[in-house]
Amino acid sequence: MDTPIYNYVQKYAAKNGARFHMPGHKGAEILGCESLDITEISGADSLYEADGIIAESEKNAASLFGTAKTLYSAEGSTQCIKAMLYLAVTAEESREKPIVVAARNVHKSFVQAAALLDFEVVWLWDENREFSLCRCEITPEQLENTLKGLDRKPAAVYLTSPDYLGGTADIKALGDVAHNFSVPLLVDNAHGAYLAFLDEPCHPMRLGADICCDSAHKTLPVLTGGAYLHISEKAAPFFRENAKGAMELFGSTSPSYIILQSLDLANKYIAAGYPQKLRACVDKVSRLKRQLKKSGWKVYDSDPLKLTVRASDSGYDGRELAELLRENGIECEYADPDFTVFMFTPENRESDFRALTEFFTGTPARQALKKDILYMKLPEQIISIREAVFSKTERLNAENSAGRILGRTAVSCPPAVPVVVSGEKINEDAVKIFKRYGIKYVDAVL
Numbered sequence: 001m002d003t004p005i006y007n008y009v010q011k012y013a014a015k016n017g018a019r020f021h022m023p024g025h026k027g028a029e030i031l032g033c034e035s036l037d038i039t040e041i042s043g044a045d046s047l048y049e050a051d052g053i054i055a056e057s058e059k060n061a062a063s064l065f066g067t068a069k070t071l072y073s074a075e076g077s078t079q080c081i082k083a084m085l086y087l088a089v090t091a092e093e094s095r096e097k098p099i100v101v102a103a104r105n106v107h108k109s110f111v112q113a114a115a116l117l118d119f120e121v122v123w124l125w126d127e128n129r130e131f132s133l134c135r136c137e138i139t140p141e142q143l144e145n146t147l148k149g150l151d152r153k154p155a156a157v158y159l160t161s162p163d164y165l166g167g168t169a170d171i172k173a174l175g176d177v178a179h180n181f182s183v184p185l186l187v188d189n190a191h192g193a194y195l196a197f198l199d200e201p202c203h204p205m206r207l208g209a210d211i212c213c214d215s216a217h218k219t220l221p222v223l224t225g226g227a228y229l230h231i232s233e234k235a236a237p238f239f240r241e242n243a244k245g246a247m248e249l250f251g252s253t254s255p256s257y258i259i260l261q262s263l264d265l266a267n268k269y270i271a272a273g274y275p276q277k278l279r280a281c282v283d284k285v286s287r288l289k290r291q292l293k294k295s296g297w298k299v300y301d302s303d304p305l306k307l308t309v310r311a312s313d314s315g316y317d318g319r320e321l322a323e324l325l326r327e328n329g330i331e332c333e334y335a336d337p338d339f340t341v342f343m344f345t346p347e348n349r350e351s352d353f354r355a356l357t358e359f360f361t362g363t364p365a366r367q368a369l370k371k372d373i374l375y376m377k378l379p380e381q382i383i384s385i386r387e388a389v390f391s392k393t394e395r396l397n398a399e400n401s402a403g404r405i406l407g408r409t410a411v412s413c414p415p416a417v418p419v420v421v422s423g424e425k426i427n428e429d430a431v432k433i434f435k436r437y438g439i440k441y442v443d444a445v446l
């Protein structure tokens with residue numbers, strides 16, 4: 001596959017000409033990659049008015065992902081999430097405040113979008129399930145009942161899948177429900193770019209999402225910040241026609257050409273046998289999961305490139321387990337009191353797999369830890385997300401915050417999933433959950 005952005009920059013750097021343009025390093029090798037870090041000079045195209053090498057490269061990505069349109073982001077899914085919500089809430093003209101129906105396990109960029117775009121959120125949440133920060137399992141019936149109960153049509157249904165633990169939503173069934181109500185389905189697929197290349201593709205765009213974002217940098221060999229916004233053939237033409245403008249609204253006017261080259265090269269990497277490498281990697285991860293289970297470890301049912309150890313059910317605090325691993329030269333992606341999460345790609349070496357296997361077969365799983373089972377009543381929304389985010393606030397110890405209204409959202413990062421959302425009254429359940437996830441301070445509205 002052609003790599004027009006990469007080719008252009010290689011040629012330009014090889015010329016070693018006089019650079020009287022940004023960036024200020026002028027190609028001098030200080031970090032080591034400056035010669036490849038350029039700006040929108042003649043021939044280099046421009047991300048938000050792309051009609052040259054960037055447009056060509058984005059078309060290559062769209063053909064690989066099988067989408068009507070794929071746009072690049074050099075600022076992560078964070079930018080794409082805001083853009084897709086902007087598209088949804090501006091698609092139909094209405095004098096009323098738009099509503100977005102969202103499963104509660106959103107990344108904080110969703111809340112930032114709600115503040116910037118001033119939409120109302122109807123949360124999908126099951127108060128009767130044990131609380132877990134990253135999970136929010138939604139049934140089609142639950143979505144249908146929520147949509148039936150609304151007094152006006154929402155701008156979108158919004159899901160996060162896979163979540164940080166690797167849990168996935170039934171996108172096909174939930175999308176069918178949303179579409180029966182003529183509502184578009186938006187998916188935060190930040191953790192699932194690779195899903196398009198499995199033997200049985202289960203990427204949200206194949207399962208019925210109208211728009212979705214992928215953090216290319218999370219599961220593909222792409223530099224941090226590289227992401228895609230995908231738009232489906234079936235989505236309203238408005239989405240395709242306005243997508244670049246939406247991305248521009250939330251992006252820098254200086255997107256990194258290093259990241260754009262990395263996205264460009266990923267096309268070639270994917271086209272040159274990535275599905276085969278992925279299959280081999282998925283098989284190795286499945287084998288590893290089976291080995292852990294045989295050794296007594298409890299393993300969560302996750303997407304194929306994640307291994308999520310149910311640490312507390314295996315007798316360890318997840319953070320304690322992460323520390324033990326660190327002492328053995330192994331760094332996980334995420335740990336909380338209950339889970340320790342590992343992310344794999346075909347770029348992991350045999351020795352990485354060996355190290356993890358040796359650790360888990362050589363470390364005994366123990367009796368499940370005794371723990372308080374936490375539940376979370378959905379906090380009452382007192383003022384809008386926008387009002388709360390733009391309010392004056394005071395910083396409080398989280399343990400003394402019950403009864404106060406949250407200003408800017410308090411999250412531990414990762415996974416950057418809010419316990420309480422801006423504008424909600426912090427309840428006693430939330431205070432216990434702050435403690436469990438190590439959230440020490442909150443900004444309360446004055």
Ligand SMILES: Cc1ncc(COP(=O)(O)O)c(C=O)c1O
Nearest residue numbers: 075076077078107188190215227
């Ligand atoms: C579920 C989810 N959505 C969105 C994001 C934001 O992605 P990015 O870091 O590419 O901006 C993250 C980041 O970790 C995430 O976990």
